Amino acid sequence: MGIEPVTKTARTRLCIESGERSWLKDARFTARDISNDTLRLKQDGYNKTEIQREVDREDFLRNNKCAVVAKALQAWNSYKELLNWWYDQDDTTVGKPSPPATDKKGAYPLVMAHTEGYRLTHNDEEGRIRFRVSPKPYKKVKGHLRGRPEDFNLIESALTEDEWSLGQAELLYRDGVYYLHVTVKTEVEVPEPEDADTLVGVDINERNIALTALNRETMDTLGTLVLDYGSVKAERQRYHTITKRCQEHGQHSIHNQLGDKEERYTEWVLHRMSRVVVEFAQQFPNPVMVFEDLSGIRDAIKYGTYMNRRLHKLPFHKFEQQVRYKATWNQIPCETVESPYNSKSCSCCGHRGYRQGRRFRCTNDSCAVHQDHADRNASVNVAWRVWAKHAGVDVESVNYRTRKTQPSVRKVSLSGSGRSVNRPSSSREIASRGVLTT
Ligand SMILES: [Zn+2]
Numbered sequence: 108m109g110i111e112p113v114t115k116t117a118r119t120r121l122c123i124e125s126g127e128r129s130w131l132k133d134a135r136f137t138a139r140d141i142s143n144d145t146l147r148l149k150q151d152g153y154n155k156t157e158i159q160r161e162v163d164r165e166d167f168l169r170n171n172k173c174a175v176v177a178k179a180l181q182a183w184n185s186y187k188e189l190l191n192w193w194y195d196q197d198d199t200t201v202g203k204p205s206p207p208a209t210d211k212k213g214a215y216p217l218v219m220a221h222t223e224g225y226r227l228t229h230n231d232e233e234g235r236i237r238f239r240v241s242p243k244p245y246k247k248v249k250g251h252l253r254g255r256p257e258d259f260n261l262i263e264s265a266l267t268e269d270e271w272s273l274g275q276a277e278l279l280y281r282d283g284v285y286y287l288h289v290t291v292k293t294e295v296e297v298p299e300p301e302d303a304d305t306l307v308g309v310d311i312n313e314r315n316i317a318l319t320a321l322n323r324e325t326m327d328t329l330g331t332l333v334l335d336y337g338s339v340k341a342e343r344q345r346y347h348t349i350t351k352r353c354q355e356h357g358q359h360s361i362h363n364q365l366g367d368k369e370e371r372y373t374e375w376v377l378h379r380m381s382r383v384v385v386e387f388a389q390q391f392p393n394p395v396m397v398f399e400d401l402s403g404i405r406d407a408i409k410y411g412t413y414m415n416r417r418l419h420k421l422p423f424h425k426f427e428q429q430v431r432y433k434a435t436w437n438q439i440p441c442e443t444v445e446s447p448y449n450s451k452s453c454s455c456c457g458h459r460g461y462r463q464g465r466r467f468r469c470t471n472d473s474c475a476v477h478q479d480h481a482d483r484n485a486s487v488n489v490a491w492r493v494w495a496k497h498a499g500v501d502v503e504s505v506n507y508r509t510r511k512t513q514p515s516v517r518k519v520s521l522s523g524s525g526r527s528v529n530r531p532s533s534s535r536e537i538a539s540r541g542v543l544t545t
Contacts (some may be wrong), residue, residue: 119254126248134242303395308490317482333540386538400448454487
């Protein structure tokens with residue numbers, strides 16, 4: 108068992124009962140100024156202590172200021188990381204990352220620490236969660252929170268249970284409504300990957316996410332699911348085309364709005380797909396999620412000729428992070444395996460075959476498999492590799508694999524948008540379609 112710290116964000120709205128909305132507005136604008144100044148000073152080589160001193164504002168809580176500066180520096184650090192990655196990779200079609208904006212466009216939230224800039228309390232009589240926000244020294248805005256039950260449950264746990272606590276909160280504003288996004292912290296126990304009974308191989312590629320669950324003992328396939336996100340690409344393409352047209356006509360404000368929209372859409376897709384993946388794994392006894400080393404995927408994409416990569420590619424790394432994150436919350440361990448020739452090896456006999464479109468073809472005459480769904484085949488290989496890793500078997504020297512032909516693939520398409528009128532099927536329902544019944 109390993110103990111992992113985890114955080115989750117509870118999204119709520121403010122129902123203001125006392126205090127002035129204008130104080131919140133002033134504080135938001137001050138927070139934005141502080142963020143921008145922080146980024147400018149960082150660019151000029153100032154260190155954190157110097158920045159904290161430079162950006163001091165009257166009429167703004169010192170504690171809030173520290174939190175806002177820390178948040179801006181965090182954004183700067185992720186930019187630097189991305190930049191390093193960019194210098195290190197070979198693909199010439201990936202645009203150079205740009206530094207965080209220091210103008211009025213960013214949605215810089217007011218960041219606050221619990222009990223300092225904000226405080227939440229549970230009112231037992233009303234059954235409500237009350238808030239106090241301090242946008243300025245000696246000025247308090249009070250009221251109660253509104254939101255979905257799952258978000259409230261998180262906050263209540265943080266207020267009542269020892270192992271839970273409240274972290275920072277962010278005050279956001281959109282279309283006349285104030286939102287409070289509250290970070291909730293706890294720790295979860297995650298079993299060791301070696302103790303897992305089910306191996307869930309995850310193959311992430313530019314067409315779909317392929318999943319296969321194997322019983323470690325018998326190597327029988329318990330489930331297999333291919334999540335197609337073709338419609339997602341089309342949707343992103345659509346946003347991109349409009350964005351580009353607006354750019355050509357110099358309509359930058361629309362361009363920004365659409366950029367935001369495309370980003371929110373991608374976020375929604377990532378969130379939804381990662382949920383399906385984790386819920387797929389949850390249906391089997393003691394699962395471990397197995398990812399392949401992502402460096403191989405970049406090569407595969409580089410050689411794809413038909414791809415306009417910036418668009419057609421989902422942020423794989425981010426997707427994997429989200430799946431890992433949700434898995435940890437659900438006490439499912441994760442593991443990574445090296446994966447040379449993963450998509451070119453037969454999951455049945457280990458023979459090096461070849462891909463033909465979406466099919467994998469095995470060239471071993473004595474193998475029961477002649478062809479298989481190429482991405483599913485790869486996901487079986489990923490699961491098999493973790494078995495070999497735990498058993499201490501050298502993958503390259505042994506050709507023994509599952510020795511089993513795989514059941515037919517259940518393929519589901521992820522479609523719809525975040526605001527679709529016809530509600531798309533639930534993640535759990537999609538996930539359960541991949542489970543085989545005997
Ligand atoms: Zn074979």
